[in-house]
Each structure stands twice: as structure tokens, then as C-alpha cells.
Amino acid sequence: MSVNYLQKQIGGDNISFEITRDSLYRHFEENMANEMLFRVDCDTEDLWNLYMDSLPEAINPIYRERKVHDCSSCHSFFRHAANVVAVDEDTYELTTLFDCVPHKDYEGVFEALSEFIKEHEIADVFKVDMKTVGHKFDREQLEDGSVIRYNHFYIDIPRKHIGYRRDVADARTTREVLESTTNEISLESVDTVLELISTNSLYRGNEWKDVLEKFRNHLVEVESVDEKDLNRFYWIQSMELGPLISRLKNKSIGTLLVEISFGVPLDEAVSNYETIVAPTNYKRPKAIFTKSMLKRAEEKIDELGFKDSIPRRFAVMEDLSVRDVLFANRDVTPQLQESESLFDRLRGFTTSKVKNFDKVQDVPISDFIDNILPNAQEVELYLDYGLENNFMSLIAPINKDAPSMFKWDNLFSWAYKNNIADSLMKQRVKAMGGDVDVDLRFSIQWNDHEWDKNDLDAHCTEPSGFEIYFSQMRSKKTDGWLDVDIINPENGRPAVENIRYKDKNRMIPGDYKFRVHQYSYRGGDRGFKAEIEFDGRIYNFEYPFKLRQNEYVDVATVTLDENGNFKMKSHLDGQSSNIKEWNMTYNTFVPVSLICYSPNYWGDNAVGNKHVFFMLKDCVNEDRVNPWFNEFLIEELMDHKRVMEALASVAKVEESQNQLSGVGFSLTQRKKVTLKVKTENIERIINVVI
Numbered sequence: 001m002s003v004n005y006l007q008k009q010i011g012g013d014n015i016s017f018e019i020t021r022d023s024l025y026r027h028f029e030e031n032m033a034n035e036m037l038f039r040v041d042c043d044t045e046d047l048w049n050l051y052m053d054s055l056p057e058a059i060n061p062i063y064r065e066r067k068v069h070d071c072s073s074c075h076s077f078f079r080h081a082a083n084v085v086a087v088d089e090d091t092y093e094l095t096t097l098f099d100c101v102p103h104k105d106y107e108g109v110f111e112a113l114s115e116f117i118k119e120h121e122i123a124d125v126f127k128v129d130m131k132t133v134g135h136k137f138d139r140e141q142l143e144d145g146s147v148i149r150y151n152h153f154y155i156d157i158p159r160k161h162i163g164y165r166r167d168v169a170d171a172r173t174t175r176e177v178l179e180s181t182t183n184e185i186s187l188e189s190v191d192t193v194l195e196l197i198s199t200n201s202l203y204r205g206n207e208w209k210d211v212l213e214k215f216r217n218h219l220v221e222v223e224s225v226d227e228k229d230l231n232r233f234y235w236i237q238s239m240e241l242g243p244l245i246s247r248l249k250n251k252s253i254g255t256l257l258v259e260i261s262f263g264v265p266l267d268e269a270v271s272n273y274e275t276i277v278a279p280t281n282y283k284r285p286k287a288i289f290t291k292s293m294l295k296r297a298e299e300k301i302d303e304l305g306f307k308d309s310i311p312r313r314f315a316v317m318e319d320l321s322v323r324d325v326l327f328a329n330r331d332v333t334p335q336l337q338e339s340e341s342l343f344d345r346l347r348g349f350t351t352s353k354v355k356n357f358d359k360v361q362d363v364p365i366s367d368f369i370d371n372i373l374p375n376a377q378e379v380e381l382y383l384d385y386g387l388e389n390n391f392m393s394l395i396a397p398i399n400k401d402a403p404s405m406f407k408w409d410n411l412f413s414w415a416y417k418n419n420i421a422d423s424l425m426k427q428r429v430k431a432m433g434g435d436v437d438v439d440l441r442f443s444i445q446w447n448d449h450e451w452d453k454n455d456l457d458a459h460c461t462e463p464s465g466f467e468i469y470f471s472q473m474r475s476k477k478t479d480g481w482l483d484v485d486i487i488n489p490e491n492g493r494p495a496v497e498n499i500r501y502k503d504k505n506r507m508i509p510g511d512y513k514f515r516v517h518q519y520s521y522r523g524g525d526r527g528f529k530a531e532i533e534f535d536g537r538i539y540n541f542e543y544p545f546k547l548r549q550n551e552y553v554d555v556a557t558v559t560l561d562e563n564g565n566f567k568m569k570s571h572l573d574g575q576s577s578n579i580k581e582w583n584m585t586y587n588t589f590v591p592v593s594l595i596c597y598s599p600n601y602w603g604d605n606a607v608g609n610k611h612v613f614f615m616l617k618d619c620v621n622e623d624r625v626n627p628w629f630n631e632f633l634i635e636e637l638m639d640h641k642r643v644m645e646a647l648a649s650v651a652k653v654e655e656s657q658n659q660l661s662g663v664g665f666s667l668t669q670r671k672k673v674t675l676k677v678k679t680e681n682i683e684r685i686i687n688v689v690i
Contacts, residue, residue, distance in 0.1 A: 016103035016104075016105040016106065017059075017069075017103070017106075017151055018151050019102070020100075020102035020103045020110075021152070021153055021154075023101055024098070024100045024155075025154065027097070027099065027100030027101075028155045029155075029156070031086070031099075032095060033155075033156075033158050034158065035086040035087075035095075036086065036087065036235075036236060037085070037086055037161055038084070038085055038086075038124065038125055038235055039083050039084060039085070039122070039123055039124045039125070039126050040083050040118075040121060040122055041120050041122070041123035042083055042117060044080075044083055045079070046116075047078055047083060047113060047116065047117070048075055048079070048082070050112060050113060051069075051109060051113060052067070052070060054109040054112045054113070055067075055069055055106075055109055056108075058105075059105050071150065071152065073134060073138070073150075073153075074134070074152050074153050076134065077133055077134035077152065077154065078153075080130075080133045080134075081128070081133045081155060082097065082113075082117075083117060083120075084096070084097060085117065085118075087232050087235070087236060092229040092232045092233065094118050094232075096113070096114045096117045096118065098110040098113040099114050121231050122231060122232055122235050124171070124172055125163075125167075125171040126161055127161060127163030127164065127168050128161065128162065128163070129162065129164050130157065130162070131156065131157055131162065132154060132156050132157060133155050133157060134152055134153045134155065136152065136154050137149050137150060137152060138150050170243070171238070174238045174242075174243050174246045174247060175234050175235055175238040177246060177247045177250065178234055178246035178247070179234050181246065181249040182234075184249055184261060184262075185215075185219070185248070185249060185254070185261050186219075186260075186261040187219045188260075188261075189257045189258075189261040190212055190219065192260055192266070193208075193253070193260070194209070194212055194213065194216070196270070197212070202273075203273075203274050203278045204277060204278075204492075205253075207492070211244060211245055211248070211253075212253070214245055215241070215245050215248055218237055218241060222237075252277050253273070255273060255276065256269055256273040296640065296643075297637075297643035297644065297647075300636070301637075304403075304636060304637075305402075305403055306402070306405050308399040308401075308402040309397060309402040309404065309405050310627075310647070310651060311397070311398040311399060311654070312395050312396065312397060312398060312413070312627035312628070312651065312653050312654070313395070313397075313398050313653060313655070313656050314393055314395065314625075314654070314656035314659035314660065314661070315393075315394035315395060315412060315656070315659065315660045316396070316658050316660060317593075317594070317658065317660065319396045319660075320660075323602075323603065324596055324597075324599075324602040324603065325594060325595070325596050326373055326595045326596050326597065326612075327373050327376055327379060327594065327595040327596075328593070328594045328595075329378060329379070329591065329593050329594070329617075360674070360685050360686060361686055361687070362672070363686045363687065363688055363689065364688075364689050365667065365688055365690045368675075368686070369612075372677060372679075372686070373595065375680065376677050376678065376679055377680065378591070378592075378677075378678040379591075379592040379595065379614075379675055379676070379677055380589040380590060380591055380592060380676040380677075381614050381663065381674070381675055382587075382588070382673070382675070383586050383590050383616075383663075384537070384586070384673075384674065385539075385540045385586045385587065386533075386537050386538035386539055386540060387663050387673070388424075388538075389417050389424055390417075390663040390664060390671075391416065391417040391581060391582055391619075391621075391662070391663055392415060392417065392613060392661065392662065392663065392664035393414065393621045393625055393659060394412060394413075394414050394599075394613065394615070394661070395412065395414060395415060395625065395653060396411065396412055397411040397412075404634075405628065405634060405637060406599075406600075406633065407600070407608070407634055408600045408602070408605040408607050409603070409604075409605060410602055410603070412602075413599065413629075413632055414599065414611070414664065415625045415626045415629075416664065417582075425445045425496060425529065425531050426441075426443065426531065426533070426538070428494055428496045429441075429443050429484055429496050432496060432498075434483050434484040434496070434498035434500065435481075435483055436498075436500070436533075438500040438502045438503075439501055439502065439503055439504040439534060440500070440501040440512070440532075440533070440534045440558060440566065441498065441499070441500045441501075441532065441533040442460060442498070442500075442530070442531070442555075443496060443497065443498045443530065443531045443533075444456060444458045444496065444497050444528050444529070444530045445494055445495065445528060445529045445530070445531075446489070446494070446526065446527070446528040446529070447489040447490075447494050447495040447524070448494035448529070450526075451491045451492070451524075452489060452495075452524030452526055453488070453489055453522035453523060453524060454489070454518060454520065454522050454523070454524040454547070455486075455487055455488070455489075455518075455519045455520035456486075456495075456528055457469055457470055457485075457497065457519045458482060458514070458516060459514070459516070459552075460480060460512055460513065460514050460515075461512070461513040462475060462477070462478055462480065462508065462510075463508045463511055464477060464510075468480050468482050468499055469482065470482065470485050473485065477508060478501060478507045478508055479501065479502055479506045479507075480499060480501050480507075480512075481499065481500055481502075482497065482498070482499050483498055483499075483500060484498040485497055499514070505564070507560055509560050510559065511557050511558075512558045512559070513554065514530075514532065514555045514557070514558070515552050515555055516528055516530065516543070516552070517550075517551075517552050518547035518548060518549060518550060518551045518552075519550075521547065521548060524546075525545075525546040526544060527542070527545045527546065527547065528542075528547075528553075529541065529543075530543075530555050530572075532556055532558060532568060534558065535566055535672060536669075536670040536671045536689065536690070537671070537672050539556070539568060539570070541555050541556065541572045542572070543555075553572075554572075555571055555572055556568055556569060556570045557569045557571070582619050582620055582661060583618055583620040583622075584618075584619055589676050590616050590617065591617040592615065592616060592617070592662070592675075593616065593660075593662075594613075594660065595615070596612075596613055596615075597610060597611065598610060598613065598664070600632075608631065609666050609667070609668050610666070611665060611666050611667065612664065612665055612667065612690070613663075614662045614664070615660045615662040616661065616662035619659075619661040619662050620661065621659060625653040626648045627651050627653050628644075629645075630644055630645050630648075665690045667690060669690060670690070671689075671690040672687050672688070672689050672690065673687070673688050673690065674686070674687050674688075675688055
């Protein structure tokens with residue numbers, strides 16, 4: 001406090017306190033208010049006593065019963081704010097409230113206060129539950145009517161520094177955990193996990209990538225900090241990094257990092273992590289490897305002479321020998337190696353009036369290849385939307401003279417869209433524990449774009465009137481079963497539900513009505529996708545509209561007749577003819593350029609599963625392609641399978657003009673494809689059963 005009236009009595013026109021008070025206010029506003037602020041561990045009562053003891057008698061005489069500066073307002077200011085400091089992030093030097101430029105009468109006082117504060121360490125963040133600490137002045141009216149103005153210390157508190165005891169306690173805990181996290185997690189462990197993430201070898205690891213990169217920077221930075229500055233460094237870092245990174249060791253990824261840091265084997269540590277975060281039936285898509293594994297694999301590749309075998313590109317017609325082809329359209333036959341014999345076989349064919357057969361018959365794939373294909377001049381494939389994930393490409397070596405890394409004696413490989421040969425929704429249902437090896441399946445999917453928290457439910461009303469849904473998940477009469485039910489979709493993970501009928505012999509003939517119910521609307525407006533599968537064919541549906549609370553959407557009715565045959569009536573326009581994939585238009589007949597088995601069955605080879613490929617004219621792969629898969633590789637490379645799998649995930653398949661891409665089928669699958677086949681005199685449409 002300073003009393004102007006008394007100042008005139010003792011110091012003429014001296015208004016030194018007001019000048020000093022205003023300087024302190026400006027100093028806080030300009031140099032501290034926008035910075036991170038902390039409290040040092042000195043007692044504010046000690047600071048107040050030092051202040052009072054350091055004031056010269058000339059400016060602090062007795063007024064009434066106490067000294068001029070001994071007022072409750074300034075005393076309260078000291079209790080709430082006198083030990084506040086800012087920290088220079090480069091030098092770790094402290095700035096106090098008293099590092100301003102006061103009136104000369106207060107220079108020695110402020111120097112003593114500042115030095116005392118800087119002798120102490122940071123103990124807490126600075127948070128107060130008020131917008132202003134102290135107040136600028138107040139007045140007193142004397143008996144003679146005159147007014148005395150009393151000036152006081154005060155500062156205005158920015159919103160970022162307003163808080164409560166719990167906020168201070170949380171910040172203190174965050175700083176303490178950051179230090180222990182730093183001591184328990186090694187830089188090498190962070191590098192190892194970041195390496196796993198970069199190769200997609202860690203379940204949901206990509207969600208932690210940014211966090212780990214920031215924590216890694218912290219670990220590098222802490223190495224350069226002098227021990228005497230560590231406390232201040234940790235306080236600054238805990239504020240900058242925030243609770244998520246500072247408390248990293250308490251997170252699932254932190255458990256993995258700590259175990260790696262303390263020498264737990266990598267496989268075991270990752271397995272422990274996945275036990276926490278992954279679903280029970282999760283299967284690792286990527287193998288785990290480290291830099292040392294990578295080095296050993298690279299040495300083995302060099303030793304076996306496979307360095308030139310790694311570069312790959314899309315295969316073209318000129319790459320294939322006529323001996324490896326089951327069928328080639330006449331316009332591409334001359335492009336095949338050693339094509340003369342096949343061309344001669346077609347030379348005598350002449351076209352005549354085409355005969356159309358309306359009735360579509362089912363033909364096993366073996367009969368089609370052995371009896372129909374040898375006489376075919378042209379083949380067209382009906383590109384049903386259910387073939388969405390049967391798209392594939394044949395892959396060839398860039399260096400034709402390089403040795404084969406594969407279990408067969410040629411250099412060719414293949415890759416399906418999404419690296420699977422089945423419906424992606426079907427794969428997700430299977431991954432969630434749903435049964436997809438059934439006679440009839442109804443699956444739905446949502447939450448595959450932005451986070452859609454809606455609770456959608458799959459329903460099926462059976463011929464008896466019994467309805468399968470989450471409240472009655474299984475039908476005793478038909479063995480229909482809702483075997484996957486999702487209530488709370490996870491961010492970044494598509495949600496699926498599945499109703500399946502394992503054996504149609506247990507089903508009741510009649511109508512099975514499939515629909516979707518919006519049980520709980522939580523803001524998602526993208527609708528859903530659905531699949532119905534029977535007789536080896538998948539029918540796809542999409543409802544891209546908002547479902548209101550308690551709204552039902554009919555998808556389709558599947559009818560089972562008395563003879564055990566399925567028919568379907570769609571209630572949604574789920575197979576729009578203008579949808580394209582890889583430059584191909586769905587629901588049209590597309591010319592087939594070439595038909596062949598997979599390379600593992602060319603010539604005298606017979607290794608693993610056999611596939612049949614239908615290469616489509618002008619089909620262009622639009623996706624990223626794996627140049628090989630581990631199951632293709634020779635045994636010598638399987639000791640390094642983790643690295644080879646990761647290498648395949650990053651190696652690029654070079655573009656090729658007139659690439660050999662189309663649709664493929666594993667002969668272990670149940671599938672049906674519709675073909676239009678032209679021979680010498682007739683044209684007919686057949687369903688090839690695979």
C-alpha cells in the first residue's frame with residue numbers, strides 16, 4: 001500500500017509506489033502473462049516478510065498503528081502471486097514479478113525479492129481461481145471530507161492461468177509421470193515400435209505414430225539438458241507435450257515400450273500389447289521385424305542372388321507363353337510367345353449367324369475348360385458387383401533373367417484387390433468371429449468413413465414370423481443366428497453384423513425378409529452397406545442416406561422354395577450400372593482377353609491352391625499391389641519371412657501398358673460367374689460354377 005497523502009508529508013511529490021506498481025503490472029502483461037507460469041517452492045509469507053524488512057524506513061514509516069506498506073490487500077497479493085515465475089525454454093533462467101524496472105526507491109527491495117525467488121525450484125504450475133489478483137486502489141474518506149487514495153499491487157490473470165487445486169494436482173502428476181516415463185522408456189524401444197508401425201506390423205499402431213515421434217524428440221532433447229536444469233525442463237515439457245504423451249507409460253503402447261526397454265523379447269512384448277488392445281480372435285496381418293532382422297535378410301537375398309528378382313511390374317501379353325494359356329481372344333493371340341500353334345488352331349474358324357440361347361445353364365469349371373473353352377472364339381464375362389474383391393493382376397519380373405524366388409519354376413506372381421480374393425465385408429465378419437462358410441448370409445457394415453457411432457441392427461423375419469435380431473439372436477427352428485452384433489462402433493474400425501443360416505436343409509421354405517434398424521441414432525448420416533450371399537454369389541447393396549431414430553430399411557427378401565432353391569428380390573437399388581472398378585463398368589458383359597491358371601500351375605508346376613484368371617480387356621489396376629506373398633517364396637527365404645513380408649508391402653509394382661488384370665477365382669472357393677461364349681456357330685450364356 002502507498003498513501004499519497006502521507007507521501008507528500010514524507011517525500012514531497014514522491015509517487016514512487018504508484019510508478020513501481022504500474023511497472024510490475026506492465027512487466028507481467030508484456031513478459032509473463034502469455035508464457036507458461038509456475039510457482040517456486042518458497043513460502044509466500046517469507047517473501048512478504050523479506051519485502052517488509054527490505055523497505056527503507058524513509059518510505060515505510062508508521063502510519064496510524066502500522067507501517068505505510070503493511071496493508072491486507074498487498075499482503076493477500078503476495079500470498080496468491082508473489083512466487084510466480086516464467087522459465088526461459090533455452091536457458092532455463094527464471095523470470096519473476098520483481099524483474100521489472102521499479103522506482104529507484106524500490107530497486108534494492110525488488111532485487112532482494114527476485115534473488116530470493118530464483119534460489120528456489122519450481123514446485124507447481126501457477127493456477128488461481130480469480131480473474132484479478134489484488135486490486136489497483138481503494139479510497140478512504142476522512143472526517144474533514146478529504147479523501148485518501150490507497151494504491152496496491154495487482155495483476156490481471158489470463159484465462160489460461162485460471163484454474164483450481166485439482167488442475168494444479170493434475171499438472172504435478174503429469175510432470176512426475178513424464179520424468180518416470182522418460183527414465184523407463186528407452187530411445188531404442190521407441191525406434192523399434194516406430195519401425196513396426198511403419199511396416200504395418202502393429203495392431204492399430206498407426207494411431208500412436210505422431211505421439212511416439214513427439215516423445216522421441218523429447219528423449220533426444222533430454223540428453224542435452226544439464227542435470228541442474230532437469231526439473232525445469234520436465235515442467236516445461238509436461239506442459240508442452242500434454243497428459244497423453246507425458247503419461248505415455250500408463251497407456252497400452254507405453255506397456256509395450258517399457259517391456260521392450262527392460263529386455264522382454266519383441267514377440268512376447270507385442271503379444272502382451274495385443275492382448276490388451278486387440279479383439280480375442282485378432283490375427284496379426286504383418287510380421288514383426290527389427291533392423292538386425294532386416295540386415296540378415298538383406299545378406300541372404302544377396303547370397304541367393306535375388307537382388308534383381310525383387311523389382312516387379314504388371315505382366316503383359318508378350319510375357320506369356322501359349323503353353324500357359326487356356327484361352328486367348330483372336331485379337332491378342334499374336335502377342336503371345338510361341339503363339340503360332342494357337343493361331344493356327346483358330347485360323348480356320350469362320351463366323352456365321354449367331355444363335356442366342358435364353359436359358360442359362362450351370363457348368364462346372366472343369367467341364368467349361370475341358371469341353372467349351374477349346375472351341376471358343378470370344379468370351380465375355382458378366383461383371384457382377386459381387387466380384388468386387390475378385391479383381392486381380394498378374395505380376396512379372398522387370399529383370400527377365402533373374403532367378404525365381406518362388407516355389408514354382410517361373411518368375412510370375414499375382415495379387416488380388418485388397419490382397420484378398422473374397423469380399424472385404426465378408427473378411428471383416430470372419431475376423432469378428434462370424435461364420436461365413438454357410439448356405440445363406442446377410443451382413444451389414446457401417447462406420448467405414450468418418451466415425452459413425454450409430455447403433456445399427458441386422459434383422460431377419462422368417463417365414464414363421466419369428467424375427468432374428470439382438471434380443472433373440474438364434475432361431476431354434478431354422479438355426480438362423482445373429483453371430484456378430486456391434487453396439488458401440490470404434491473410431492477407425494468398420495462395424496459389421498452378421499446373420500447366417502448354416503444349412504438350408506434346416507430352413508423352412510418361404511420368405512426371409514432382411515432389413516436394417518436404426519436402434520440408436522448418434523449422429524452418423526452415411527447409412528450402411530449390406531451383402532447377401534447364397535449359391536456362391538454375393539449381392540451387394542448400399543443405402544447412403546441418414547437413418548432416423550427407430551427407422552427400418554428393407555434390404556431384400558430371399559425366398560427358399562420347396563426344392564431347396566433360393567431366389568432374391570431386392571428392395572434397394574444396390575447394383576447401379578454406372579459404378580466402375582479398375583476402368584470396368586459393373587453389370588455389363590466385358591470382353592475377356594485371356595484365360596489362364598495361376599503361375600503355380602503353369603507347365604509341370606502344381607504348388608498350393610489353384611486359381612483361374614479371366615483377364616479383361618482394358619482392365620487397369622488402380623490399387624497398390626503386393627509384388628509377392630510369403631507363401632509364394634522358397635524355403636531359404638522363409639527364415640526371413642517377417643522382413644520379406646514387410647519388403648513386399650513397400651516394394652512398388654511398376655506400371656505396364658496393356659497390363660494383364662481382370663478377375664480371378666481360387667478353385668477352393670464357392671463362386672459362380674456368368675459368361676457369354678461365342679463359338680463357330682453359336683453364342684450362349686452359361687453360369688460357370690467354381
